[in-house]
Amino acid sequence: MKRVLTPARFAAHSLRLRFLLAILLWVALGIGGIWYSATRVFTRHIEAQYHDELYGHVRELAGLVNISKDSHLSLSRPLSDPRYLEPMSGYYWQVSVHRGDRIHSASMVRGEIDEDIAHSPEIFHSIDNGPTGKTIAYGFTGFTPDGRVVHYVIAVDKRYLDQAIASFTRELTLWLTALATALLITGYAVVLFGLRPLNRLATAIGQLREGTSARLEGAYPSEIAPLVEDLNAYIAGNEAVIERARVEAGNLAHGLRTPLAVITDEAERLARQPESARAARALLDQAHEMVQQIDFRLARTRSAAGARASLRVSHLPEAVLPILSAMRKLHPDCAFELSAPVPVRMAIDPVDLSELVSNLLDNAGKWARRRVVLTIAEGPRIRVEDDGPGMSEEQIARACEIGSRFDADMPGSGLGLAIARDIAEAYGLRLRLSSPPGGGLIADLV
Structure with missing residues (x-):
């Protein structure tokens, strides 16, 4: 049987799949690029902000420290950021004289900051261990009136910077994931809408093959029209x-x-x-x-x-009813019976189907004793069965040859089964003959 053309949704080489893969790749590259660039920009921005803030705090710290003649250290007032006053807040400062006095922020109730971070009159920063973990430390050195080195150090827990970056990354990932999902859904809808004319064209071609339409109907876009x-x-x-x-x-x-x-x-x-x-x-x-x-x-x-x-379809059993009526008149001594539980459609020209079935029925009517049964079933499948003498295996092998006749007294030209076989093969069908042990001949069209 000929295959009815139906539109495939996402076949391996379908346009839908190609478009969707292209959209998926484009969305992945675009969203991935936005995510990468946004996280990098934010990281640089917030790191610069932290560094600017710590740079200002260490300069402020140096301006607030009083150094007496005997190198005693004191603070004229607290730093402007109150977090340096909260115990173990993660914001610390420390001022120390080399082998001398040392003062620190109220927040640093335990531990200390390595004074070697401040090792030059120029302000330097580094990542070092602090009282509550890794810290970003800024420091520089000065001198007491008697010439000893003073170390000014500001430190902030690095976890605050990491948490800010991680929080931004999580939120950005959530929003970009939602955007990517929306873009994919929109792309899918666009693909379905854009290829809908091709769906209609495929359906119209299927109707053409089934024989329900004689031409491609409908209005199509200018690219397909x-x-x-x-x-x-x-x-x-x-x-x-x-x-x-x-x-x-x-x-x-x-x-x-x-x-x-x-x-x-x-x-x-x-x-x-x-x-x-x-x-x-x-x-x-x-x-x-x-x-x-x-x-x-x-x-x-x-x-x-x-x-x-191959653009016409035969509707069974309607197509064979006139043939049965003709066969009953042609072979009045034989009863022609029809068994068709459900209607069946076959993609075969009605004229060719009539000739095929009439040849099978005529051949069965010549040899039958009393009855011939025509059965039509889903598949579709047509069976013609008679109660005649049947055939041997050798006769079945030669039955469809041109001019093959097994009884010279029987009327006919010996072409009926040969013509039926050729019509069946032209439509991709197979004519199969068999003779059951009890006698008779069965012709199956599958």
């Missing part, structure tokens, strides 16, 4: 060519039958004369062979043309 118009023009032209081919095949067969009839009549007249009887029999045999070939080739040409068109 020329293709649809060309396909409709091709379909119309193809049907016209096929119809002309069928007519010409019929005309050719008719044109050949007339002179063949004349030759046959003349040969039969000559056969009655003893001196020309042998030659006349040869002419009659050859004329009979030519009639067989004409009938077979004509049927094959019609079925092949119909199969190439």
Whole structure:
């Protein structure tokens, strides 16, 4: 059976999948780039802010420290940031004289800051251990009136900077994930909307194959409309060519039958004369062979043309009811029964189906004793079963050969099963013959 074309959602090579993969890649690169650049910019910005703040605090600290003549240290007032007053707040300062006095912030209730951080009159910073973990420390050195080195150090726990960066990163990741999801959903909707005309085109082609429509119907975008118009023009032209081919095949067969009839009549007249009887029999045999070939080739040409068109559908059992009525008149001594539990549709030209089924029924009617059963089932599947004598395996193997006849007294040309087989094969079907042990012949069309 021919496959009905249906639009595939996300097949391996579908446009939908390609577009969605492109959108996914673009969103991933875009959102990933935004996330990376935003986190880097924020990190640099907040680090610069921390460093500027600590730079100002260490300069402020140096301005507030009083150094007596005997190198005693005191603070004229607390620093402007109150966090240096909260115990173990993570904000610390320390001023120490080399091998002398040392003062520190009220927040540093335990531990100390390494004074070697301040090792130059220029302000330097580094990451070092502090009272409550890793700290960002700023420091520089000065001198007492008696020439000893004074170390000014400001330190802030690094965890505050890390927490600020991590919090920003989490929030940014959440928002960008939501944005990426929205973009993907929007992209998916755009792809579905943009490819909807192709869905309609695929559905229209499927209807064309099923035979429910004779042309591609509907309005399509300007990018697809020329293709649809060309396909409709091709379909119309193809049907016209096929119809002309069928007519010409019929005309050719008719044109050949007339002179063949004349030759046959003349040969039969000559056969009655003893001196020309042998030659006349040869002419009659050859004329009979030519009639067989004409009938077979004509049927094959019609079925092949119909199969190439493949735009029509046969509805069963409606299509076979006239055939059964004709067979009951042709074989009045045989009962023709129909079993069709459910309606079935077959992608085969109704004319070809009628010829195929009529050949099978006619063959069964010739050999049946009392009854022939035509069964139509889903699949679709057609079975013709008779209660005749049946066939041997050798006869079944030769049954579909051109001119094959197993009883010379039985009327017929020996073409019925050969024509039925060729029509079936033209539509991708298989004609299978079998003879059950109890007798009779079963012809299955699958």
